[in-house]
Amino acid sequence: MGNLCKLLKDDIRFREAIKTCMNCGTCTAICPAAEFYDYDPRKICDIVQRENEEEIDNLLRNDGIWYCGQCMSCKTRCPRGNVPGLLITVLRKISQELGYFTESTKGIQQFALAKAVGSNIKEIGYCVHPDRVDHELHPEQGPIWKWYKENIEDIAPKLGANYHGDGPGALRTIRKETMEEVNKIFEITGGDELLNKIKTYAKNKTGIKDDDELFRRVYTGQTE
Known part of the structure; x- marks a missing residue:
């Protein structure tokens, strides 16, 4: 058994993800991503199940594993109880750990x-927050974000949001004690280490050391 296969099997999610795939293709038939992208979860399961190191290596370096939207429709339909979407999460993690994600256009967007x-999560407790959206990076939705941010003091209460307020409600200020706990979770679970790896690999690949510049280039697809 090669090193990549071992890394896969050492991840506890792998044991739940793939058991006895018979290549029926039900996962691909139900997959929304497969309808719009060059993405075939059946083929990915087949490659992994055959333990083909060369092909697994290729998977980790290509766009394919980044097309999955993690809707887990595949889980609901597989006659053998496999979860291709969960297998994708394992492949993504290995790609991030080894830096292979930088080899593909979709992968490097991990930066x-x-x-x-x-x-955002570590500093303010939100994945996305109006205060941190750069509307100029969003050609289509940007004008709406700009208008929303300019009028948020009036809009937020009408939407039931508690903008920068204390207590419950969307967009509230997260308590200091809660943020300390969130950051402790990142530290203990290896989240900080993984985020730093992703940033380091991306900077080394592109040669761009400034975080903001690299973000802009990655976000707009101008890393070449």
Whole structure:
């Protein structure tokens, strides 16, 4: 058994993800991503189940594993109880750990997620927050974000949000004690280490050391 196969099997999620795939293709038939992208969960399961190290290596370096939307429709239909979507999460984690994600256009977008979503959660407790959206990076939705941010003091109460307020409600200020706990979770579970790896691999691959510049380039697909 090769190193990549061992990494897969060492992840507890792998044991739940794939048991006895018979290549029926039900997962691909039900998959929303397969309808719009060059993505076939059946083929991915087949490659992994055959323990083909070369093909697994190729999977980890290509766009395919990043097309899955994690809806888990595959789980509901598989006659053998496999979960291709869960297998994808394992492949993604290995790709991130080894830095292979930087080899693909979709994969390197992990830097943008690590910087934006990761930083947001650790600093303010939200994945996305109006205060942190750069409307200029969103050609289609940007004008709406801009208008929303300019009028948020009036809009938020009408939507039931508690903008920067104490107590319950969306967009409330997260308590200091809660944020300390969130950051402790990142530290203990290895989240901080993984985020740092993603950032380091992406910077080394592109040669761009400035976080903001790399984010802009990755987000707009201009890393070449």
